[in-house]
Amino acid sequence: MILVTGGAGYIGSHLVMALLEKGQNVIVFDSLELGHIETIETLQKYGNLKFIKGNLRNLDEIRGVFMSNKDIEAVVHFAAYSQVAESVKNPQKYYYNNVYGTLNLLNAMLEFGVKKIVFSSTAATYGEPEYTPIDEKHPQNPINPYGNSKLMVEKIMDDYDRAYGLKSVRLRYFNVAGADSKARIGEWHEPETHLIPNVLKATPDKSFKMFGDDYNTPDGTCIRDYINVEDLAQAHVLALEYLKNGGETNFFNLGTKNGNSVKEVFSVCEDVKGCEIPLEICPRREGDPAILVADNTKAKKTLDWEPKNDLRYSVETAYHYEFKNKG
């Protein structure tokens, strides 16, 4: 049995689908504050999925999960807040949830002898890039509370390995994109802040806001590394296998090694939609570095991972999901 925290959310739900399709039994623990019960109901059609509503900030709730499910072999931990701007305004919320909540999870794991965890970390732990593409040796100097909260958890995990033998794989995501290939699940954030869904959702009344076209990049817009959500889910499956096979604590960048500018993403979206998308050029968004691209060599070598889907595929699946579910 695999326990997935935050399995009703965007990335977590795609991992749950991948695990269920492999015949794996799964428990999802999710507060449903940001995740959706509809996502759980969809996932339950595809395998043996037990859902437990609860919050990691409540130690007893997460202890109860381990107490009544003695066959949990490993945990994949997605549950977290992840909006950079919000974390700057309200760091308390981020540290309390992302750090304290994770401490409760880790302590419950240790109490019940579960010592394998795959953790959703982020490129935001690197902070302002000193070189590109970013490999795992790049210094980790986050520039906002969100990145700090994720880096703190990474450090806690190192200490818990040394002291208690807890083995962790930390996956540092770059820009996650796309939806399930059959449009069963997809990206569903309220409010939506991410590029691709915002471009696809734009209407003549609510045009897409492009944050800055005066960066030091070839077309003036920010460059990001868009990694397909199903490829990302596959990396988690491989990380679980790595731990199951006795792998040591480790950390990997998950990206494609290819950068695309905001303007390039915008034009792929127009192409996929087959129409012009209303566009408004706005000032830069605070805290956006010009270029963030992953060196993914380590994940490819150690986990035998290979991202298969390109940006266009991610946009197509995101569009199909949006169209199917919300017209």
Ligand code: UDP
């Ligand atoms: N972006 C934009 N308009 C939006 C959302 C995002 O121009 O409505 C830009 C943003 O400034 C960044 C890129 O798109 O350069 C990716 O942003 P996103 O929020 O998707 O991911 P992030 O890079 O912040 O993790």
